[in-house]
Amino acid sequence: MxxxxxxxxxxxxxxxxxxxxxLRLADADDLQAVLATKIEQNRDAIRRNFSVITGDDGLVRRVIERPRHVRNNLKGCGLYLFDLHVFDAVRRTPRTAMRDEYEITNAIQVMVEDGCRIKSANVVEEDLNLTYPSDLLMVNLKQLRATGRDRHIGEDAEVIDLSxxxxxxxxRHTVVKRPIRIESPVIYDGTVVETERTIRNCVLTPTQVVQCAEVRIPA
Structure with a gap:
């Protein structure tokens, strides 16, 4: 590589x-890494992720995984651009004492201490964790709203009444066999829907239905 x-x-x-x-920032400033960040007003959100501390020259001085004390509003978002220096840093990154895992933030801190030039780029508008089925539903509806559409119908889907x-x-290849009302679901590829009832706020797969709480996406 x-x-x-x-x-x-x-x-x-x-x-x-x-x-x-x-990429432009890395090339222009001869950087070994760029961390995607978000200006985050919610300090609890930073505590759940990682904090990025920069110096007056804009270079990253420290990254702190799940900080107890938040020093600024710069949140790391789990999106990184690295050059090959990262592989040497990963090899020398110890496991964490608490969870016995390798943390990518620790590898970044190794790079910082090695003198690597690292900056942050505020390119992230939203970062949403996918943990529960309701999260999957929310991000799909958010993306649908962001593209200005009220529905996405996959290739070769068979639907009786789009209205x-x-x-x-x-x-793709979804089949809806009856002219039912469908509001705010995510239906997986290849799912056959045979119910006569309204489908609302759920995730459907070929084998199961997972009902979710109502998801409200701001206009």
Missing amino acids: SAPLLVFLGDIFFMAKDLSEM RIRDSVLG
């Missing part, structure tokens, strides 16, 4: 402005 790599956590949904800004579907995401 000879080029920079973009790393992101697989359980987070990102809504970002322009990730190419991270009765709103705020909904239907996967």
Whole structure:
């Protein structure tokens, strides 16, 4: 591998402005890493993620995983641009005492202490953790709203009455056999819907239905 790599956590949904800004910043300032960040007013959100401390020159001086004391409003978001220096840092990163895991923030701190040039880029508008089915429903509806649509119908889906579907995401090869009202679900690829009842606020797979609390997405 000879080029920079973009790393992101697989359980987070990102809504970002322009990730190419991270590449431009790395090239312009000869950086070994760029951390995607968000200006976060909710300090509890920073405590659940990690804090990024920078110096007067804009270079990252410290990253703190789940900080107890929040020193600024710069939140790390689990999206990183690294050059090859990261692999050496990972090899020298110890496991954490509390959870016996390797933390990527510890590897970043190793890079900082090695003298690597690292900056942050405020490119993240929203970062949403995917932990529960309701989270999956929320991020799909948020993305639907962000694209200006009231529904997404996947390729080769069979639906009798589109006019009765709103705020909904239907996967590929979905089959809806009756003209029912469908409001705010996510329906997985290949799901066959045979019910005669309204479907609302749920996640449907080919084998099960997971009912969720009502999700309200601001206009």
